[in-house]
Amino acid sequence: MTNRTGTQTEDSAAALSRRLTCSACGAEFGCDLSGNCWCAEEPAKLPMPTTGGDCLCRDCLREAAAAHERSKRA
Secondary structure (H helix, E strand, C coil): CECCCCCECHHHHHHHEEEEECCCCCCEEEEECCCCCHHHHCCCCCCCCCCCCCCCCHHHHHHHHHHHHHHHHC
16 A cells, blocks of 8 residues: 555555465465565576465575476476
8 A cells, every 4th residue: 555645654564564384385484565575586586386376485486496497407
């Protein structure tokens, strides 16, 4: 949510932050939908799954990216 000046309010910034459970390992982690999420800093960019699943934690994202790179080389 933005206020009349077009800037985000504190309440709206909090609403953009959420707690997730990694769909691969079950670890809990935070996600900041405002664009400041830790995953934005990761060099690996994988497509979101088309069936089920959600975001991965940092470790599982890195492992999935490594497995994807290995499969491309095989």
